[in-house]
Amino acid sequence: MSTELANQKVRNIKVDLDKCNGCRSCEIACSAFHAKPKYSSINPARSRIRVTMDLLNDEYVPIRATDYTKAGCDGRRTYTIRGKEYSECSFCGTVCPTRDLFKEPDSGLPLKCDMCEDEKEPLCVQACPRGVLTCEEIDAVQEEVKLDDMELGMRSLIDKFGSKKVADTYNRMTKKG
């Protein structure tokens, strides 16, 4: 890692599970912020943070959408923490085919947390007065390729339909006249 990168800071959201009361204000805030125009609609299904809840297991875990993957993992392990059993998925932010989470409801395309870069704090943090979510700055980790929203969407379309079909469709749709 170069010296320059090591000094680069990025935002991170810390989660204190014991404080979560299941109100899902983080989901409301995220979907509102990313609506166009801003705050014009609410829809937790569009939120890039979701509280996975299991009342019988006393499980309330806000997780953020991170990377997209076309394949599900073999993560079927369970962890018992203070007598409560969590699945590996409970903490995983990856957008994968195994579960119905972090997929844009209209298109099915993956959602990804952008940390609300222009805001003083991510909106989910602002909307969490109980202090479950707090924002901190940590050292950046070098990534090979950083995909933006559009590239991410394209990647999943290519995975789903193959690059030829995507290219054909693109060409057809952008043809003049």
Add this chain to the structure above:
Amino acid sequence: MRYSETGYQLEVDLSRGNIERIETDPKLTELHLGGQGINAKIIYDRVGPEVDPFSPDNLLIFGTGLLLATPVVGANRTIVNTISPQTGLFAHSVMGGWFGPELKHAGYDRIIIRGKADGLVYLYINNDKVEIRDASHLRGKGVTETATLIKEELKEPNAQVAAIGLAGENRVYSASIEHGWSSAARGVGVIMGDKRLKAIVVRGTKDINIARPAELWELTVRLRKEMCESDGVGDWMAVDEDDSFHHNHFSWGNSRMRRRNFWSPELEDRWYNLKYDNMDRQIGCYNCPKACINVISYPGRKRFGYKCFGKDTYHMAAFKELDFSYEILGVAQEYGFDSYSTPQVIAFGIELYEAGILTDKDMPDFPVDPGDRTWYLLEKIARREGIGDVLANGIYWAARQIGNGAEAYDHNSTKKFEQIPIKLGKLNPAYFLMIATGEKMAITQIEGSFPQDPLPTREEREEFVSKWDAVPDEKFKQYFLEWEKRNEISNERTCAIVDWNEAMHYIDDSTGLCAFVSSFRGQFGGGIAYHINNIPNQITLATGMEFDKDKLWKVFQRNRTLVRAINVRRGLRRADERPPEDHWAVRDEELEQKLLGDYYEFKGWNMEGIPTKVTLDELGLNYVSEDFLQRGILKP
């Protein structure tokens, strides 16, 4: 575009298996908002007085409050209404949790259920896909067990489920509809069971649009923070471990006995440890920063949640302690029992046995210990076995079925419904009116804005009113300043106070705001988040409909009068409006009847408690006045 609501309702006929998505009239939203208001309108229009509660023509409506799924903090209530077989009247029920917002995101403001299924079914709503599915494999299953099984079989971990348990399936009158650790009580679970509807499962991924987004967002972000930090909203019982109020002042057993010196520091300490040794966390409902629900893991029991006075009812009915409630509460919830009425019905059964009216023939092998007896009767009632089949009809009907003097033990009902067990000395005029005329069947559903008691000194009263933003009119400050003795207040003032108390509940039950951040909570300290002066703005910002205090007040009057109209058409009259005879030790019939008459006049009702033609027409309820004239309920 419709803002803050979907503009559609789901109509399901379980007899014919018909499902329709119907566009609604925005004019109705303006007149009634949502929740109970529109539910009442639909029941007035479609469920005539001739319809028996157990008829397929009775409707069961799950109506979301208008502000659900908007950023408005603490708006999460689903209001369930039907005609109750216990009272023969409009049944009123409210549940929190996450069900209502999910329903709106699925694209529906309410679900209207008619008819009866042939066998046990559940309703699966996934956005535009709605199915009536077989539930025979869920027969007899508990409510959380049902929710788990359905979510697994549908592979919908994010779905929200409202279900009935054994009590609802067996049409027990005190059956509730349970969702998470929230429940809809007071006469709706029995109708869900009668319709053979085990559960409703909802999954929704659609947008709810906001009329004035930036303004509403800014306001609600600030309010969420303030409400989180404020002691003036939420259920203080979640954190105040001194519960001497209920234990020393409310009645134990079959609303029979006060134990004025029950509470002690030793007991408080012991119960504190019991609670915190077994409590996992405290949670809230959708879009609310408070944590009113205590989540308990008790050894040998399934995890459960409770709030407020619900933790006291079983052990107070059984003359036990908190550990008894922790033993029984989760099991009773799993059966889908209302924790307010059910313990009273059980205590009534125990009393009849002690009085020799019920015998070993009725209750074979009846145990000796009151706790064991409570368990015995809970199981019998849930299954409608033996005497349980009689007690399952609630105290009023059971007393008349049993006869032989049992009627005298039905001493805590009003309008055939079990009231909160309180027996006091001197009459409290406002409480007399609220218990007598309330049509939500529980005092908690009408009291709440004006304090229950005067403060001792003028200075304290001045301090109280100095930050009292919630008052609809400055005159209430004057009333409070001049109020020194609980029972010494003019009829005119009492009428206005009761009307204000009632108003806030009707507003909450149409917007979907929780009573603990609004209508119920202001009485304890005054600093409440929502009141008549600030709710209109939030309605305007969310819906785009211009609302002010006067317009909102009129919605309250319209909705409240409509509920009265439903009940008047079903036979409710002045003679039914009586608090339990022993609610206060000292009574004065003449004074009470004068007060009741004055209140009717204040409300624009005639001396039988029937809204007059002028009152109805002024509220735009001309169709009601015409109906009343035609039926001879009002004379031309």
